[in-house]
């Protein structure tokens with residue numbers, strides 16, 4: 107076998123191209139050809155091998171029941187995890203229907219990497235649950251080894267910003283007991299001798315990361331679920347969803363149709379991967395995802411690679427997965443191939459790898475592990491995966507149809523998120539809500555005008571794929587799919603230098619640029635697919651200037667406008683759309699002599715944190731109680747008026763609070779953004795949910811929930827008796843805890859007392 111680099115050059119020269127040369131636009135680059143036939147993939151065993159190859163032709167693997175409590179559609183990572191967690195919650199009579207055989211869609215050829223640290227506390231918890239399931243629970247329950255390999259994970263930082271991001275992850279990891287270490291280049295070399303560390307700033311090493319085996323995981327999940335009464339039926343494609351309209355005019359799931367009969371059920375879970383859109387259409391439910399090719403290559407044996415951790419070189423956009431005594435090399439391109447016509451005949455299939463697309467990863471991989479230059483390629487793996495407009499999965503009950511749940515759109519993270527998400531889906535179905543705050547995964551986060559908008563879905567999903575390994579900066583914004591929903595003030599604010607943010611498809615004011623206008627231009631696909639990349643793009647340049655974990659350059663503009671969100675006497679104006687512009691212009695004219703200026707949400711964010719006003723989804727989420735959040739005054743506990751949740755709050759009040767939201771100020775002038783660890787008397791007791799700089803008090807403020815590590819209630823004495831510090835990127839800063847907001851604690855200003 108030729109060396110990796112020479113093999114690639116040779117293959118690129120001789121291999122007939124699957125797609126025609128790109129003209130302008132997207133379609134010519136998209137794969138019109140269907141999947142190729144089965145290929146060998148680098149797994150020791152697959153479910154396919156264990157079964158009779160002609161099984162598909164023989165009909166369903168077992169008779170269909172006439173009714174089911176829940177029907178899960180799709181037997182990949184998500185379907186199997188959801189079924190398992192439903193069974194663990196005691197749901198009897200749940201049925202999984204798989205069109206072909208388990209794992210035959212995307213799951214069978216996954217790389218299976220599980221990294222524990224992500225820049226979101228909820229995702230860290232979801233990943234931790236998956237890891238618990240595959241490394242412990244399933245083996246205890248079934249006696250089967252899932253194939254989990256704990257070889258560790260290593261994130262590469264080629265810039266200071268990147269290392270700063272890792273240090274933030276390290277601090278967050280301490281809150282959840284996830285061991286991680288920031289290593290110098292020398293320490294990295296000692297850990298991974300084959301690695302080139304000359305261009306490194308440092309690395310983040312997470313020893314308990316590892317690799318999941320798709321076949322072993324799904325086999326064990328199904329074994330455990332069926333032992334608890336669930337049923338799995340393979341070779342049984344779902345062909346339709348029957349819907350009924352109840353007495354109140356609400357559309358509800360009634361039954362699932364297959365070629366082999368019908369199952370009456372009130373609840374369906376769409377875990378059909380890239381086919382989820384087709385299943386959604388059967389029910390009149392929009393599923394905003396696109397299918398793309400995603401690939402890796404498997405090398406020949408590499409001496410000395412055994413037992414090395416998996417590697418993510420974000421700046422080179424490549425990952426290196428340990429594959430026994432070889433490596434799998436994969437990555438994320440700026441010009442991924444869309445799978446336009448998703449075939450329903452696809453099972454255990456792969457596409458031909460497009461070397462023109464894949465070659466861009468080779469340089470980065472060889473730079474990181476130079477021995478790869480002389481290493482041959484054993485096989486290529488290029489399969490379909492679904493991507494969504496904000497790179498987050500699509501979960502929860504579809505707004506169009508009661509009883510129709512989504513568990514799809516996993517953006518190349520469906521193995522590692524599968525356990526956590528399967529558990530949350532099961533809770534959503536059984537209890538009507540997930541246990542964790544899943545708002546960023548909830549399908550209802552998208553406005554209905556967007557979920558069927560093809561251009562928006564395609565543009566946003568492309569950008570999300572291309573930026574998968576980008577640093578997650580606090581003030582970044584998408585460039586794709588913009589200007590979808592604008593209000594009547596939009597043009598006027600734009601002319602006044604407004605730098606817009608995008609939220610739920612709406613353009614909203616972020617801040618105002620004194621140097622002039624910064625319109626968001628039509629998406630240029632970063633120059634991919636023959637698009638001309640924008641040159642001298644003011645909006646893009648301003649965003650780029652804020653790619654920092656330090657104070658952004660526009661820090662002096664992030665001044666207050668008097669709004670009721672921020673604890674000042676203020677007014678929120680509700681006017682009919684046609685009046686918005688004249689009212690705004692009149693206010694600006696009158697206010698000019700008082701120094702009235704424009705401000706956006708960035709000002710609201712800073713002012714509201716100073717005042718201690720809670721932000722939904724940051725200070726306050728679905729998994730927090732009003733008592734924990736210091737909002738007891740909003741509940742009628744002193745009255746005898748009944749309200750939903752009263753008993754639960756009274757119980758919590760009687761037992762004492764196990765968590766409590768505290769405000770913190772940091773004397774040192776250091777920027778914080780959330781996810782920093784909270785230390786009390788030398789122990790980590792929580793993490794920061796939201797932080798910002800407070801310009802009135804001239805200090806950084808942070809809010810986060812703390813616990814007593816001994817498990818006891820967090821009393822006021824416990825709060826007051828602690829010495830606190832906040833840890834940012836591995837460095838701790840002394841902090842003062844506050845039970846009342848440090849700005850206007852007596853709440854005088856909203857009463858007009860200045």
Ligand SMILES: Cc1cc2nc3c(=O)[nH]c(=O)nc-3n(C[C@H](O)[C@H](O)[C@H](O)COP(=O)(O)OP(=O)(O)OC[C@H]3O[C@@H](n4cnc5c(N)ncnc54)[C@H](O)[C@@H]3O)c2cc1C
Nearest residue numbers: 180182183184205211212213216219344379519520521522
């Ligand atoms: C190259 C590659 C590398 C990856 N690496 C990683 C990684 O390192 N870590 C990670 O976490 N994730 C990774 N992923 C992503 C991960 O593999 C996927 O997110 C995950 O496998 C998706 O699982 P799923 O259950 O949603 O979909 P699938 O596995 O596709 O399952 C959907 C199932 O639904 C069935 N189905 C479809 N229509 C019907 C119907 N009408 N009736 C009945 N059944 C139907 C299909 O046959 C299929 O089996 C990778 C993906 C790729 C392509």
